[in-house]
Amino acid sequence: MNKILLLLTLTTSFKISSAQLITEAKIKKHITYLASDKLQGREPGTKGEQLAYQYIQKQFKRMDLLPKGSDGYLQNFTYKTLASPHDTIGLGKQKNGTNVVAYLDNNANYTIVIGGHYDHLGYDEHPSSLDKNKKLIHNGADDNASGTAGVIELANYFVNNDVKEKYNFLFICFSGEEDGLIGSKYYVNNPTIDLNTIQCMINMDMVGRLNDSTKKVMVYGVGTSPGYSNAFANLTTPLTLAFDSSGIGPSDQTSFYLKDIPALHFFTGQHSDYHKSSDDTEKINYAGEKLVLDLIAAVTEKLADQPKLTFTKTKQPEQQRVSFKVTLGIMPDYTFEGIGLKIDAVNEGKPAEKAGLLSGDIITEMGAVKIENIYDYMKALGTFKKGETSTIVITRNKNKMQFNLTF
Numbered sequence: 001m002n003k004i005l006l007l008l009t010l011t012t013s014f015k016i017s018s019a020q021l022i023t024e025a026k027i028k029k030h031i032t033y034l035a036s037d038k039l040q041g042r043e044p045g046t047k048g049e050q051l052a053y054q055y056i057q058k059q060f061k062r063m064d065l066l067p068k069g070s071d072g073y074l075q076n077f078t079y080k081t082l083a084s085p086h087d088t089i090g091l092g093k094q095k096n097g098t099n100v101v102a103y104l105d106n107n108a109n110y111t112i113v114i115g116g117h118y119d120h121l122g123y124d125e126h127p128s129s130l131d132k133n134k135k136l137i138h139n140g141a142d143d144n145a146s147g148t149a150g151v152i153e154l155a156n157y158f159v160n161n162d163v164k165e166k167y168n169f170l171f172i173c174f175s176g177e178e179d180g181l182i183g184s185k186y187y188v189n190n191p192t193i194d195l196n197t198i199q200c201m202i203n204m205d206m207v208g209r210l211n212d213s214t215k216k217v218m219v220y221g222v223g224t225s226p227g228y229s230n231a232f233a234n235l236t237t238p239l240t241l242a243f244d245s246s247g248i249g250p251s252d253q254t255s256f257y258l259k260d261i262p263a264l265h266f267f268t269g270q271h272s273d274y275h276k277s278s279d280d281t282e283k284i285n286y287a288g289e290k291l292v293l294d295l296i297a298a299v300t301e302k303l304a305d306q307p308k309l310t311f312t313k314t315k316q317p318e319q320q321r322v323s324f325k326v327t328l329g330i331m332p333d334y335t336f337e338g339i340g341l342k343i344d345a346v347n348e349g350k351p352a353e354k355a356g357l358l359s360g361d362i363i364t365e366m367g368a369v370k371i372e373n374i375y376d377y378m379k380a381l382g383t384f385k386k387g388e389t390s391t392i393v394i395t396r397n398k399n400k401m402q403f404n405l406t407f
């Protein structure tokens with residue numbers, strides 16, 4: 001064997017890092033296609049959804065991953081949506097959705113699931129649209145073409161890193177998430193691998209809008225297994241991580257958690273384009289998403305190097321137990337760390353807008369209740385009835401102001 005050949009052999013036997021395999025350009029390519037107008041917002045049962053799952057399937061096939069749906073890589077399901085949020089008798093429409101499922105077999109006993117939903121709202125007719133009556137496509141670049149690109153790129157990484165991990169990997173792109181986590185619920189109720197063999201589930205939903213000044217990434221579900229503390233110890237990352245223990249949250253990890261599987265959700269934070277036609281590709285932080293995916297690759301490698309995680313139930317977050325009769329019509333800034341509830345966006349025609357509240361305002365009192373954080377706000381909101389008027393105290397540009405607001 002000559003020296004050059006020897007060198008080549010040595011080089012190829014080294015692990016290839018995620019820094020090399022996951023590139024900004026590939027992330028951009030996936031998101032640009034998935035969030036293009038051609039796919040019309042990827043609503044389940046539409047031509048746009050079909051183009052999206054065909055694209056994802058093509059990527060999995062190119063990597064030689066094994067098909068692990070019920071029909072090749074695909075897993076079809078049907079469901080009924082509620083016609084409107086007020087429809088309690090289920091007169092909704094029948095919809096079809098399709099999950100895309102692929103498997104990396106490392107001949108291991110247990111499997112790590114990496115997933116994210118690829119469906120979105122379609123047009124403004126969707127009940128979850130916050131951009132009503134504008135007849136515009138909701139492209140969902142951050143929600144959740146970003147997470148879908150994440151699943152594809154992590155699959156590519158674990159296939160091509162020249163390491164055989166101690167776990168198998170299952171990659172799933174879910175549909176029907178926006179209609180109520182339908183695709184992930186369907187998967188855990190109709191699994192194509194034994195759920196008892198799942199080490200953990202890692203979900204990415206909205207990972208494309210990293211704030212370059214705070215570099216903050218939220219990680220939900222760290223309380224679902226004591227083993228997670230090891231996985232997040234001694235990581236080298238330029239990102240700042242904010243942890244939340246709860247296994248229940250508004251995305252697909254919840255379906256796995258409810259089957260007693262340790263589950264995480266990575267999220268770069270809420271923004272005012274959420275569920276609007278303005279959630280577009282030009283607002284994605286591609287370099288930021290690469291950092292997030294490098295981080296998830298590193299955490300996953302650590303999880304793949306330790307024994308099967310044990311599951312722990314977490315306390316349900318406060319807001320899950322309060323039911324609201326009223327709404328303020330605002331989007332809270334979940335990343336705000338000061339005292340009060342900061343408004344990220346104000347919805348048109350709703351009580352907050354009518355009372356004169358603006359995005360950026362920080363709510364500090366509602367009626368007699370002091371608002372120090374989002375939980376105080378949720379609790380206070382639960383005490384009001386429709387038609388009731390209350391005082392609201394806010395801070396705007398450091399000035400304290402009071403408004404009357406009718407729910």
Ligand SMILES: [Zn+2]
Nearest residue numbers: 143144205206
């Ligand atoms: Zn989403």
